[in-house]
Amino acid sequence: MIMDGTEEFTRLVVTWKGKIITIIITVFCSFGLYSTIVKDEYINPKSYPVEAANFILEEAEKGNIDLNTMRLFNDYNYGSYLLYRGIPVFIDSRADLYSPEFNEGVNVFSDYMNISNINSYYEPKFKDYKITHVIIYRNSKLNMLLSRDENYNRIYFDDNFAIYERLVDDTENENKEQ
Numbered sequence: 001m002i003m004d005g006t007e008e009f010t011r012l013v014v015t016w017k018g019k020i021i022t023i024i025i026t027v028f029c030s031f032g033l034y035s036t037i038v039k040d041e042y043i044n045p046k047s048y049p050v051e052a053a054n055f056i057l058e059e060a061e062k063g064n065i066d067l068n069t070m071r072l073f074n075d076y077n078y079g080s081y082l083l084y085r086g087i088p089v090f091i092d093s094r095a096d097l098y099s100p101e102f103n104e105g106v107n108v109f110s111d112y113m114n115i116s117n118i119n120s121y122y123e124p125k126f127k128d129y130k131i132t133h134v135i136i137y138r139n140s141k142l143n144m145l146l147s148r149d150e151n152y153n154r155i156y157f158d159d160n161f162a163i164y165e166r167l168v169d170d171t172e173n174e175n176k177e178q
Contacts, residue, residue, distance in 0.1 A: 043081070045160065046159075046160050047077070047078070048078050048081045049078055049081070049082070049135060049160070049161040051158050051161075052135055052156055052158065052161040052163055053081070053082060053085045053087060055156045055163065056087055056135075056156075056163070057085065057086070057087070059155075065133075067086070067087065067088060069132070070087075070088065070132050070133055071088075071090070071129060071130050071131045071132045071133070072087065072088060072089055072090060072131070072132070072133045072134070072135060073090045073115070073126065073129070073131045073133070073134045073135070073136075074089050074090050074091065074134075074135045074136075075116065075135070075136060075137060075140075076091050076092070076093065076112060076116075077093070079091050079092025079093060080092045080093045080094075082135075090108070090112065090129065090131070091108055091109065091112045106128075106129075111125050111129075115142065116140070116141075116142060117141075118141045118142065118145070122142065122145070122146075123151070123168075126166060127168070131166055132165065132166050133163060133164065133165055133166065134146060134152070134163070134164040134166065135161060135162070135163045135164075136161065136162055136164075137160060137161060137162075138157060138158075138159070138160055138161060138162050143162050146162075146164050147162075150167075151166065151167050151168050152164040152165070152166055152167065153165045153167055
């Protein structure tokens with residue numbers, strides 16, 4: 001009887017040397033596949049403000065930003081990421097929570113849409129909501145306006161995001177009016 005390559009290979013694999021060789025090959029292949037996955041970024045820093053969130057948290061640690069009193073206007077798309085990082089937000093992807101049924105006297109979602117689409121001037125709403133900081137995409141229309149507004153100081157920017165500090169203190173204005 002003439003043995004072909006398949007039978008010879010089968011006999012080799014079932015020996016103890018064959019089993020060790022099979023395990024080694026499996027481990028090397030698995031490691032090769034796993035190492036490419038480990039290098040992948042879990043969160044895309046072009047879509048989510050990873051470095052900007054790091055900046056906010058570092059500034060909070062230094063005492064330059066108080067997360068308890070900060071009122072941050074942010075984009076709907078990455079509000080959930082900021083919440084995950086422990087940063088309070090204006091809005092996140094749970095749009096139903098921002099409807100008038102859950103927010104007496106205001107419609108946060110509608111206000112967000114109007115401000116971010118430049119359908120209404122941002123300053124009156126920022127005053128109503130007592131916004132202290134704004135984090136936005138650098139290529140947004142709102143960024144273009146805030147970058148030219150003297151009442152906003154850009155405290156952070158990278159290739160994708162910018163953070164502004166609102167310089168107008170609404171509590172001072174309210175005290176003067178009384």
